[in-house]
Amino acid sequence: MPTFAYELVRALPSLGTSVREVIRRNPSIFGRRLELQANTLIVEPLKAVSEQMPRMVVVIDGLDEYSDDTGQLPLEDFVSALLGTIKDMPFRIFFASRPESYINAIFKRPQLHVEITEIPLRDWETTHDVFDYLKTELSQIRENRRIHVFPWPSEGDLWTLVGKSEGIFIYASTLIKFVGGRNCNSIKRLQGAMESHNGLDSLFTQVLDSAKEHPDFLFVLGITMFLHEPLKLWQLAQLLKWSTYDIRSALEGNFLNDLNRAGNHFLDPATNHKVLFHTSARLILEDTDFFTKSGQGAYSAYRNWCYHLRSLINDNITSTDRTTIVALMERLSQDCGARLARLKSHEVVKMWLGELEGVIAWAKREQNDFDTLIEMGEQLQANVH
Structure with a gap:
């Protein structure tokens, strides 16, 4: 909740005075109940400037990366406290997350008492776009590197890579940068990507394994x-x-x-x-x-x-x-x-x-x-x- 309040102050500097005054009066607020934190750090300062406040959309990304260890309370309690406290405020919250089943369950709880609209990104068909992108970019790499293997990659290889991307363009663009990197073996790197597990994490691991050749990389x-x-x-x-x-x-x-x-x-x-x-x-x-x-x-x-x-x-x-x-x-x-x-x-x-x-x-x-x-x-x- 303090992070949420901090980002609001950055977006709306007029909130800063009210939030600082709250912290000055009650420095122990960060250890109080989450609902009280939300009401004290967010709702009350927002009410003080409600006339000048524009309608906004607040984006909370990576909800699936929240853990009870770092967040210090269960995710469902955080979502419930946040939505319950600010439901009458003049903004909407856009949660972005991987489609994990436990997160879907949290937003289907009737106790939330708020209107929720689900936008499943998998409804957008991207496989053919990813295929065309990979085909074009890898052909350019083959030409620039004078790779004399043909076809490289084959159509079957391309569809394998599309499957590993899970329709996500950031996977495809990261793969192209990795395979087309300077002073690298593009054929070997592409083969390694095709043999790895699906998804970004596996590709990131492969990229990092190659990058650690420089002694100061991790620093x-x-x-x-x-x-x-x-x-x-x-x-x-x-x-x-x-x-x-x-x-x-x-x-x-x-x-x-x-x-x-x-x-x-x-x-x-x-x-x-x-x-x-x-x-x-x-x-x-x-x-x-x-x-x-x-x-x-x-x-x-x-x-x-x-x-x-x-x-x-x-x-x-x-x-x-x-x-x-x-x-x-x-x-x-x-x-x-x-x-x-x-x-x-x-x-x-x-x-x-x-x-x-x-x-x-x-x-x-x-x-x-x-x-x-x-x-x-x-x-x-x-x-x-």
Whole structure:
């Protein structure tokens, strides 16, 4: 529910004041019943701005990737609380998911008391379109690579690949990029795809097995996945102090942070958020010349350290982590105005303050010896205000 409220504030900045006030008055809200969270963080702030609010569609994608471990409550309770609380609000919710039977059962429960329209994507026949696309693109690869095997692929091979795609174009486009990659054996890669299991996960595994030849691949991929906001290649290079060539040489999402699906390719969110927090902290601690314009790396560090810290304090925090946090808070409290100027706009400062409030509230809820963090965070808030 906090994520839902956060995304609403990003879409409707006018909600920010109301949501921040709710968190300030009741920092323990994140640990309360889900229905109360929804009503307090979403419904009440929306009512306050209902006259200016446009009609919207809220998209919640990947419902099948929700797990009780990460969501901390059963999916059916989350859906029921969300729909039950906001059913009178001026927007609709569009859930996207694989057609799992347990998800279908959740939306067929009469207790929801809402109108639900089902749009099964399998009703659209795409097999012939996928066949034509694969035939055209693979013919182009055969011509470019001067492959002297004919036919390559055969019509039977194409239909095998169509079946493995399950009618999903992202499978077909990923396959083409994989088979047509530079300095690769296209015939061998295509044969491997035809011999693998159906679906995207199997293809992703094959792609990742090939990509790991570069020693920094998983490091760069992990950093890219867990950034708060996407960065362009040159911006990421500034953040890591690498060259763009190194990053391009080393180098999508939910598959890799699901241990059951990704297996040996699993990227641990806690590990990567920790790296990003310490990288951001290092750039801020090194930033002492306020007469020099900061680069994109420093901006990203100031903008996003809170986001990565919240993930860090929810994990097994070490003494090194605590030392860095204290040093960072002390440095941010010094020359506070000059450091806030690195964020470039009042709107970004407000968003950053909201995230700092979220970190403090999270630390209070955890009740895990975060007194120093809470005290210094509140002092930093006071300095900013």
